[in-house]
Amino acid sequence: MSQTVLTKDARDATRARKPIGARGSKSGGHALLIGFGALVLLLSFVRVTADAADLTSSGTINVTVALAVPIGLAALGGLWSERAGVLNIGLEGMMILGTWGGAWGAINFANPWAGVIAGALAGALGALLHAIATVTFGVDQIISGVAVTILATGVTQFLSKLTFAEMPGGNDSQSPPVPRLQTVSLPGTENALSALESRHWFLLSDVAGILRGVTTNVSLFTILAILLVPMTYFVCWRTVFGLRIRACGENPVAAESLGVNVYCYRYAAVIISGVFAGLGGAFLSLVAANVYREGQTAGRGFIGLAAMIFGNWRPSGIAAGATLFGYTDALQLRSGAQPVHALLLAVAITLAGVAIYKLIDQRHTRGAMVTGIAAVAVFVGFALSGTIPAQFTSVTPHVTTLLVLSLAAQRLRPPTTVGMPYRRGQAK
Incomplete structure (x- = not known):
């Protein structure tokens, strides 16, 4: 990024006309909506064909949202840090601090929103340590992130022994039950959507199940987390502050x-x-479980990094990636092997579509052949098997992470200087 271009973009952002990243945002939003519609249509077809009602049931969607929120919040955190040029492997450790801080704040102040604030502050404290090490002292950013995670694990274990172990219902690795956050539902929709969903009609019942899942018994914390996605886009791509954050990651000199x-x-x-x-950590202890447990994050900070990479360091892509990981996890938690087996048909159809697309674009003939062979292999596996072993079903989210990262690696555009140390005045 040259000085002239940066100056022009800063002037444009100040005038709130067309900052960096605004170009194509409208078409990108349209593409996201079209993709979502195609996905719902595909899942509806697979549900009817494979008789897997839980693929689009309101219960599955409701659990999907709950599982996607902590992953999405961690991924948004990674976006903020890496857009400024600082690699944040320590997201898992900051989430661990957030789980403990959320439970501690809610219990001691008898208010779940106090837990939300305490969880955010605990995560910020871990991030401050990472910033001091990487920004001020130039420590390798990967080493610093790993150190933050290890430190967070040890600190929360120590603090649990000092606090939760002395409380009724708590012990060295678990807190007493925490106050619950309020849940809300959209008035006047429950009965109508429930009746339509129970009909099991093609597409209409699926849409009703999805809408019912996202409009009933939704935590206020979940609504706050969803609102943070457009807020992140607005601040990072529509304000001077966000422009400067991204400039620090693209060309700090x-x-x-x-x-x-x-x-x-x-x-x-x-x-x-x-x-x-x-x-994200506070969500786990306040909403997902209503209690703090040691090891509660279960690697969600690292899955959040995967969602950030899948989303190409963009809020909308991060939301899609977090939803994908949450959905696969929800399927295996709620219904076990049958819906996961039905997903093989959806994967086969998707791969076939990608193969056809690549075949039309004659520059990717070899890729089309490989993708087509994979589609046939997955379809044969679906047709010849009646179910999936439970051992494989339990690791579905992790397999999804690996597949998504491998498929997304070809179109990534990370910030130019992410992971690179910067010293003031190094251009002189």
Whole structure:
């Protein structure tokens, strides 16, 4: 990014006309809606064909939302940090701090929203340590992130022994039950959507199940988390503050030459990253389980990194990636092997569509052949097998993570200097 281009983009952002990243955002939103519609149509077809009602049931969708929120919050945290040029492997550790802080705050102040704030502050504290190590002292960002995760695990174990073990109903690795957050439903929709869903009609019942899942018994924390997605887009792509954050990740030398304090903005981005990860952890202890347990994050911080990469460091893509991981996890938790087996048919159809698309584009003939063979193999596996072993079903989310990362790797565009240390005045 040249000095001239950066100056022009800063002027455009100040005038709120067309900042960096605004080009194509409208068409990108249309593509996302079209993709979502095609996915619902595909799942409806598979549900009818494979007789797997739970693929689009309201219960599955409701659990999907609950499982996607902590992953999505961690991924948004990674976006803030890495857009500023700081790799944040420590998201898992910041989530661990958030789970403990959320339960501690809710119990001690007898208010779940106090737990939300405490979880965010705990995550921010872990992020501050990461920022001091990487931004100020130039420590390798991967090593610092791993150290934060290890430290968070040890600190929460120690704090649990000091606090929760002394409380009735708690012990060294678990807190007493925490106050519940309020859930809400959209008035006047429950009966109508339930009746339509129970008909099991093609597409209409699936849409009703999805709508019922996202409009009934939804935690206020979940609504807050969903609102943070467009808020992140607005701040990062529509404000001068967001422009400077992204400039620090794309070309910190040019940003510094224009008077941007790169250290200050990187500190701010990493701490905001910790706040998001802490909120994701607090969600686990306040909403998902209503209790803190040791090991509660179960690697969701790392899956959040995968969702961020799948989303190509964009909020809308992150929301899609988090939903995908949450959906596969919800299927295996609620219904076991049958819906996961039915997903093989959906995967086969998707791969066949990708193969046809690549075949039309004659530059990817070899890729079309490989994808087509994979589609046939998956379909044969679906047709010849009646179910999937339970051992495989339990690792479906992790297999999904690997597949998604391998497929997304060809179209990634990470921030230019992410992971690279920056020292003030290094351009001189």
